[in-house]
Amino acid sequence: MQPKLKSRVKWADREVGEVTRVILDPLSRDVSHIVVGGNGVGTQERQIPVSAFQSVTGDTVHLRAASSQIGQFPAFQREAFVTIREVEIAHLEDHLDVEPGEVLVPVPELERDVKRRTFFTNLTHAIGALLALPLLYPVLRYVMKPMYAPFDNRWIKIGNVNKIKTEDVGVQFKFKKLVKEAFMPEAEVDKNVWILKASPPVLEQVYKGKDMEFRDSTGQVVWVNKRDFPYVVYSGKCPHLGCGYKWRKVPKLGREIFLCPCHLSIYDPSGKVLDGPAPRPLDPLPIRVAASGDIEIIDMEYKAGVKAQVRIV
Amino acid sequence: MNSQPSALEKIIAFVDERVGLKTIQAKMLNEPVPGGSRWAYVFGSCLLFIFIMQAVTGVLLMFYYVPSADHAYASTQYILHEVDYGWFILSYHFWGSSAMVVMVFAHMSQVFLWGAYKKPREMVWLIGLALFGLVMAFGFTGYLLPWDQRAYWATTVGVEIMDKTPVVGDFIARFLKGGPTPGQMTLSRFFVIHVMILPAALMGLAGLHLFLFRKAGPAGPFRGTPEELKAKTDYFFPRQVWKDIVAMGAVFVTICSLAFIEPVVLLEEATPDPGDYHPEPEWYFLFLFQMLRLKIFSGEFGQFVAGVAIPNAFLLFLAALPFIDRNPERNIFKRPIALVGWLIVMTGILVFTVSAIINREFLD
Numbered sequence: 034m035q036p037k038l039k040s041r042v043k044w045a046d047r048e049v050g051e052v053t054r055v056i057l058d059p060l061s062r063d064v065s066h067i068v069v070g071g072n073g074v075g076t077q078e079r080q081i082p083v084s085a086f087q088s089v090t091g092d093t094v095h096l097r098a099a100s101s102q103i104g105q106f107p108a109f110q111r112e113a114f115v116t117i118r119e120v121e122i123a124h125l126e127d128h129l130d131v132e133p134g135e136v137l138v139p140v141p142e143l144e145r146d147v148k149r150r151t152f153f154t155n156l157t158h159a160i161g162a163l164l165a166l167p168l169l170y171p172v173l174r175y176v177m178k179p180m181y182a183p184f185d186n187r188w189i190k191i192g193n194v195n196k197i198k199t200e201d202v203g204v205q206f207k208f209k210k211l212v213k214e215a216f217m218p219e220a221e222v223d224k225n226v227w228i229l230k231a232s233p234p235v236l237e238q239v240y241k242g243k244d245m246e247f248r249d250s251t252g253q254v255v256w257v258n259k260r261d262f263p264y265v266v267y268s269g270k271c272p273h274l275g276c277g278y279k280w281r282k283v284p285k286l287g288r289e290i291f292l293c294p295c296h297l298s299i300y301d302p303s304g305k306v307l308d309g310p311a312p313r314p315l316d317p318l319p320i321r322v323a324a325s326g327d328i329e330i331i332d333m334e335y336k337a338g339v340k341a342q343v344r345i346v
Numbered sequence: 347m348n349s350q351p352s353a354l355e356k357i358i359a360f361v362d363e364r365v366g367l368k369t370i371q372a373k374m375l376n377e378p379v380p381g382g383s384r385w386a387y388v389f390g391s392c393l394l395f396i397f398i399m400q401a402v403t404g405v406l407l408m409f410y411y412v413p414s415a416d417h418a419y420a421s422t423q424y425i426l427h428e429v430d431y432g433w434f435i436l437s438y439h440f441w442g443s444s445a446m447v448v449m450v451f452a453h454m455s456q457v458f459l460w461g462a463y464k465k466p467r468e469m470v471w472l473i474g475l476a477l478f479g480l481v482m483a484f485g486f487t488g489y490l491l492p493w494d495q496r497a498y499w500a501t502t503v504g505v506e507i508m509d510k511t512p513v514v515g516d517f518i519a520r521f522l523k524g525g526p527t528p529g530q531m532t533l534s535r536f537f538v539i540h541v542m543i544l545p546a547a548l549m550g551l552a553g554l555h556l557f558l559f560r561k562a563g564p565a566g567p568f569r570g571t572p573e574e575l576k577a578k579t580d581y582f583f584p585r586q587v588w589k590d591i592v593a594m595g596a597v598f599v600t601i602c603s604l605a606f607i608e609p610v611v612l613l614e615e616a617t618p619d620p621g622d623y624h625p626e627p628e629w630y631f632l633f634l635f636q637m638l639r640l641k642i643f644s645g646e647f648g649q650f651v652a653g654v655a656i657p658n659a660f661l662l663f664l665a666a667l668p669f670i671d672r673n674p675e676r677n678i679f680k681r682p683i684a685l686v687g688w689l690i691v692m693t694g695i696l697v698f699t700v701s702a703i704i705n706r707e708f709l710d
Contacts, residue, residue: 060378118369119376122377122378122563123560180521181520214525214530215531217414217415217416223618224617224618225619274507276502294625295499295624295626309641310639310640310641312644312648312649334526336509338506338646338649
């Protein structure tokens with residue numbers, strides 16, 4: 034039992050003084066001392082450790098020492114302490130039992146007959162939810178507005194085949210793509226693709242003997258690349274995680290290949306993955322070449338990092 | 347002595363009576379630190395300091411920065427080259443973000459090694475993990491804002507990695523990009539996340555973190571008898587506050603020095619054509635970047651494992667840690683699995699980061 038404030042202090046021989054203060058240990062959070070003052074103690078209050086207690090009953094602290102020994106206990110020095118209001122000690126209240134009984138305030142008159150407090154609490158939450166719920170869908174639609182844009186199937190002129198001198202060598206074609214985003218004025222964006230004048234074996238590897246169909250979001254065929262058409266264009270986006278890859282001579286392999294500097298995926302001229310983490314070959318795009326040699330492509334984009342080709346632009 | 351209170355004292359008394367300032371101040375400063383103040387306890391305060399400075403410099407940057415695809419780059423260059431001390435404010439903000447990440451690792455390591463995540467501090471640890479996620483999200487979203495090639499490509503790859511999350515990945519990636527490919531909508535979204543959503547979330551959670559920390563009380567050292575701890579115990583103020591201030595000063599001087607020595611230099615303006623640039627994320631994501639290069643993480647499933655499953659499993663493991671490791675023993679030298687585990691994780695991150703840096707040579 035913890036000693037209480039205002040408790041009487043009974044020494045071995047007689048009763049002297051009362052508990053004027055209680056001192057707590059900040060780490061154990063238990064009462065470590067009481068301060069005894071008042072009747073018979075004199076002007077100097079004394080600090081008495083709990084180890085000197087005989088017992089604590091109700092409103093009396095029993096000490097082992099006789100009242101004549103009071104001078105042996107150290108004098109209480111107020112400046113060596115702060116009140117519990119001025120210090121932050123976790124869970125102090127849980128360990129504290131020194132208040133002289135309960136301290137009460139009355140419940141307001143109007144509240145006394147309210148039996149269904151839980152009901153009203155739940156009702157408050159329900160009304161809150163009812164206010165928020167109708168907003169969910171509009172907010173979702175609001176933020177989703179630009180997320181699923183229709184595919185762009187425009188043909189873009191990107192250069193002339195006379196730039197390509199050698200077979201099976203990747204040639205980069207840079208071009209400007211007009212992009213209209215939301216409220217922004219239509220803007221030119223720099224893009225690039227790689228074009229290969231493929232030799233028959235490479236062409237065979239790319240097309241595997243079949244024409245290549247390109248589809249719209251509805252599944253409708255937009256264009257077909259003929260399997261014997263020698264020019265192959267690859268999307269400039271690495272199928273691994275969407276970086277831009279390069280045509281590079283790799284000393285280790287002794288030949289030129291497509292290399293992505295991000296995660297070091299390597300592709301041969303037919304787009305096949307030779308090494309590195311890429312999940313699928315390079316993505317061929319729709320290509321057509323005019324009689325003048327002008328190249329036109331549809332700049333499709335596929336989701337990176339997945340095995341299947343999933344068109345997103 | 348003059349017993350009449352001065353005008354200033356009267357004003358202070360007036361405010362104190364209504365606000366209770368003195369009690370609040372006393373409560374803030376009078377927190378017993380079991381076993382006494384230590385340099386090992388400075389990291390949390392340093393994080394708070396770095397965050398405040400990031401908020402201040404961030405607000406200053408917004409005086410000139412325009413979050414639009416056609417002005418972001420130009421306005422950032424304007425801050426760097428035209429605005430008086432703009433280079434310093436921007437470079438401070440840039441290096442401050444790195445300092446934040448370093449300090450988060452230090453803070454988490456300290457808490458881990460001291461066993462301070464254990465009962466009754468599980469919630470402090472959980473909220474701390476959420477804060478760690480926010481700090482990484484700050485780094486990731488802030489990186490795009492200058493709209494140079496570095497920014498564009500780090501974001502492109504980063505979002506593609508999130509795209510690999512099962513079921514919701516595609517939605518998350520499109521939501522962040524504001525479309526199928528990065529562009530104006532991406533910049534707008536990253537901007538609002540970086541300057542509004544994340545700061546609000548961080549302030550709220552950091553407040554909760556501190557509140558829960560104060561509620562549970564500091565853990566103190568992992569060695570020593572109660573008597574020894576009691577003998578050495580002091581209040582948060584002044585000894586710990588002093589150590590914190592010195593550490594904050596050191597952090598401040600370090601960030602300023604880095605801003606002076608290595609001010610921010612932008613690359614070319616962002617375009618979907620990388621040119622000669624070899625995309626790379628900020629250094630604290632390099633280990634993840636390097637991990638994705640490994641052959642064992644190739645293919646669709648491999649990427650999911652390295653990019654999504656491993657990082658998230660690790661975070662989940664950290665979240666579950668206080669509930670798995672219920673042994674009250676806090677001494678790190680008596681927790682061999684914890685010590686070895688920590689060493690392995692740190693070494694792993696270091697090795698992957700260094701090998702990513704070495705790999706740069708191979709590319710040039």
